[in-house]
Amino acid sequence: MRIGVDLGGSKIEIIALGDGGEVLLRERVATPQGDYRGTLNAVAGLVSVAESRVTSLRTCARDGIHPDGACRPAKRNPRQTESGTASVGVGIPGAESLDTGLIKNANSTCLIGQPLKRDLEALLQREVRIANDANCFALSEAADGAGAGARVVFGVILGTGVGGGIVVDGKLLTGANAIAGEWGHNPMPGEYHKDACYCGRKDCIELYLSGPGLAADHRRVTGADFSALDIARHAANGDAACEVTLQRHEARLARALAQVINILDPDVIVLGGGLSNMERLYENVPRLWGEHVFSDRVATKLLKHRHGDSSGVRGAAWLWP
Structure with a gap:
């Protein structure tokens, strides 16, 4: 067991x-x-x-x-x-x-x-x-989830924070500094607001692509204090301002993931966390990221998690062979 x-x-x-x-x-x-x-x-x-x-x-x-x-x-x-x-x-x-x-x-x-x-x-x-919990998520989805059978899987957490994990040939890649996949604390491409992250760096990807980051972006532009869930729901019901906020979010996610593709070139990127349940991401983001990927075509698949919020805890169990 x-x-x-x-x-x-x-x-x-x-x-x-x-x-x-x-x-x-x-x-x-x-x-x-x-x-x-x-x-x-x-x-x-x-x-x-x-x-x-x-x-x-x-x-x-x-x-x-x-x-x-x-x-x-x-x-x-x-x-x-x-x-x-x-x-x-x-x-x-x-x-x-x-x-x-x-x-x-x-x-x-x-x-x-x-x-x-x-x-x-x-x-x-x-x-x-x-x-790391994002590593556990990636391992779970690579073992028997959305990325099963893929050689290189990049697992992404889009929730209260933003994290990532890398699995190659079924094995978790931790790296020389135990930070492999920590893309959430790289600078967000194309953003220069100099906003401070809790980690001490400026303009981290997490500040824009996390749930609180999405809410803060909407509040900064519109003055409305909506949660990420509220924004998605209002956009689906035709709210123009919320729709524009989600379009900014998708463009940022496309730019950030394009950097991952340019460096790692994964077969599959699997999204997890609360924001991963926005179904529109899986169509819109791959349509946008091609502009930023250094290739004539992008074969990488963007997939939704299979195990939902169980992926992280399942991956922790799979740390043992």
Whole structure:
């Protein structure tokens, strides 16, 4: 059994996958806000409950129920570790420094500077694998999602933040600095407003293509305080100002992804996160990005996620072969 944990800023999600990738259990709890120790304990508690519950369900399904209603003791699963526990992978909104082992680049700031891997391994009494949440999303969609069968997959998160992950021949590419795919903190091509990102840089792609970035752009131009969801809904109902805002968003997304294509030349780009549910992106953005790609044709496919908001947590589970 593989266990995946998606450690987000607002929620912690856990999933247990069987040998064939089938979902055995999936649960969510709220993230203890700004509380590192509380976050560790929440993850450990979810793992303990998941192992216990899945073991009981498997035992009852395989061996039946005793006349007194109790399940028989569980038999050892050959996929379990020596201690009899499941493998655990964790997706985080940041990265682990290859130099210090401490968390960096996390928008859940209570994780920054913390030895998350070491602390979780001490609590769970086993090896834990940690990866950026966008990397987990990319791995999930490359393994058995929208990018299954493609040689090079670039997974994109367009949500509260903007992230990316790269999978080549089914293997996650982390890079020499553990930042492969972090396109969200490159400068947005063609924008020179000098707006400051939380990371300390100016005009980051995340400032424009995230959900809050889309809302801020609309507010800056129109004065209307709409959420990204509101903007999409109003545009679909014929609101001209919201339509123009979405057209700006699509043009920016096309320019930003064209840079990725020029460097990585992926077979497939898969979109995830809340903004990925705008169906118009999959037609409009490929129509626009050709102008910026250094090729006479663009064979790269832009696809919607297959596993929805389960992709990140599934990818965390797939960190183990």
